[in-house]
Amino acid sequence: DTAVSQTPKYLVTQMGNDKSIKCEQNLGHDTMYWYKQDSKKFLKIMFSYNNKELIINETVPNRFSPKSPDKAHLNLHINSLELGDSAVYFCASSQGFYMSDTQYFGPGTRLTVL
Amino acid sequence: KQEVTQIPAALSVPEGENLVLNCSFTDSAIYNLQWFRQDPGKGLTSLLLIQSSQREQTSGRLNASLDKSSGRSTLYIAASQPGDSATYLCAVSSSGTSYGKLTFGQGTILTVHP
Numbered sequence: 488d489t490a491v492s493q494t495p496k497y498l499v500t501q502m503g504n505d506k507s508i509k510c511e512q513n514l515g516h517d518t519m520y521w522y523k524q525d526s527k528k529f530l531k532i533m534f535s536y537n538n539k540e541l542i543i544n545e546t547v548p549n550r551f552s553p554k555s556p557d558k559a560h561l562n563l564h565i566n567s568l569e570l571g572d573s574a575v576y577f578c579a580s581s582q583g584f585y586m587s588d589t590q591y592f593g594p595g596t597r598l599t600v601l
Numbered sequence: 602k603q604e605v606t607q608i609p610a611a612l613s614v615p616e617g618e619n620l621v622l623n624c625s626f627t628d629s630a631i632y633n634l635q636w637f638r639q640d641p642g643k644g645l646t647s648l649l650l651i652q653s654s655q656r657e658q659t660s661g662r663l664n665a666s667l668d669k670s671s672g673r674s675t676l677y678i679a680a681s682q683p684g685d686s687a688t689y690l691c692a693v694s695s696s697g698t699s700y701g702k703l704t705f706g707q708g709t710i711l712t713v714h715p
Binding site: 491496527528529530531532535543577579589590591592593594595 | 635637642643644645646647650688690692702703705706707708
């Protein structure tokens with residue numbers, strides 16, 4: 488009965504590889520987000536999709552490409568991984584994209600690039 | 602650009618103490634402010650959401666206040682318990698930003714020891 492789930496939970500990979508993180512929500516929400524939490528614990532938004540359409544795209548390298556096959560899924564694909572990509576990536580969802588909508592977070596994926 | 606700062610970075614208290622966590626933000630033009638709890642290896646859980654027109658919100662032993670004009674919020678935890686040990690994050694949704702974009706502080710790591 489997990490509301491927002493992410494796979495994998497841990498990901499260890501070499502520099503230069505391409506990897507994907509998957510996110511699924513079973514809350515029936517229309518909006519999904521990807522956040523990055525760096526080593527200093529700051530959480531920063533990367534992307535947001537509403538009904539499969541991109542609505543927020545922060546200054547993120549184009550090596551990061553989100554894909555939303557349907558409104559219940561938002562996957563994050565990362566090309567040519569770099570050491571600085573090591574972080575915890577959180578997926579979240581909300582009913583709508585308005586600022587009043589509470590966001591529900593997944594458990595996070597800890598990515599380590601060696 | 603909105604910046605959110607939380608003080609202290611870490612706090613250790615004996616069980617039963619009342620405590621206050623502080624959050625400050627640089628741009629007072631906010632839509633709402635949220636307090637989240639983050640447990641190790643888990644996602645974020647929303648604790649309290651205060652709309653910009655409100656001054657406080659209460660949930661059980663938690664009370665959050667908001668002084669928008671001075672750019673400050675406090676989270677008060679009464680009669681702390683070891684189960685309250687976690688990282689507490691403050692996040693603001695700024696007026697004029699696109700949709701549900703949250704700006705987070707770096708968090709306060711709380712340890713309540715028996």
